């Protein structure tokens with residue numbers, strides 16, 4: 001899939017208007033402007049809940065993110081967009097503890113509960129800092145029932161009973177899953193499978209959801225379903241959402257805030273609406 005989409009670039013429009021990924025990356029470099037941190041804090045309503053400051057992180061000895069800063073308020077959503085390979089997934093991996101961190105900090109929480117989680121293990125991030133990374137793309141076990149898959153989300157809870165209760169809460173919320181609880185997960189549609197992936201993370205009652213391309217591989221009607229579910233989680237349950245979305249239009253329409261990442265650095269930041277209205281963002285990432 002990756003190979004094919006690479007040559008097609010980012011447009012959904014007619015083929016002759018398509019920019020190659022290399023062209024998008026080159027042009028995106030020109031977009032980059034210095035965004036003062038005060039502006040980022042203001043976008044997070046002056047009260048950031050998740051703050052990434054001066055982050056330098058990567059894999060092995062390779063630094064992918066250079067002095068990257070991000071702020072998002074509690075109950076806000078932020079979408080990272082940018083060219084392929086810009087480091088978007090690496091931002092999420094860093095928050096969750098899957099990268100090597102060379103410098104900078106990641107802080108989560110408000111008031112006196114605010115704490116530095118930069119070097120916590122993923123397990124402690126989930127359990128103590130209530131940050132969940134939504135595993136997707138083949139992370140559902142097809143031969144196991146929907147219920148068994150969901151219960152796996154509670155593996156860190158202190159008892160099987162606590163996991164069962166947490167799973168029941170999720171079933172109470174999502175009728176579509178409850179109706180299929182004893183069916184093998186392989187019978188789920190693409191959209192239901194994505195819902196199961198998200199639900200599995202909800203078992204731990206996280207405050208912060210990290211989502212890497214929630215719409216990937218889904219038919220359009222399921223994409224809308226996934227964004228509706230995320231909308232509910234943000235607006236009805238106050239979850240803070242940090243997502244990466246290749247479908248930049250959907251992502252920016254959904255999210256309160258948008259950041260454009262270019263070569264491991266912040267290129268542009270604004271409200272989702274501001275970025276949607278930015279002609280250069282439109283030309284490079286929105287297919288118009």
Ligand SMILES: Nc1ncnc2c1ncn2[C@@H]1O[C@H](COP(=O)(O)OP(=O)(O)O)[C@@H](O)[C@H]1O
Pocket residue numbers: 059064082083084085086087088089090091
């Ligand atoms: N596990 C990994 N080990 C080494 N390099 C990686 C790994 N994952 C990603 N990279 C590299 O990090 C860079 C940024 O990748 P990524 O964060 O996945 O970009 P994006 O999500 O914006 O497409 C790329 O050059 C990629 O090859």
Ligand SMILES: [Mg+2]
Pocket residue numbers: 088089090212244
């Ligand atoms: Mg990625």
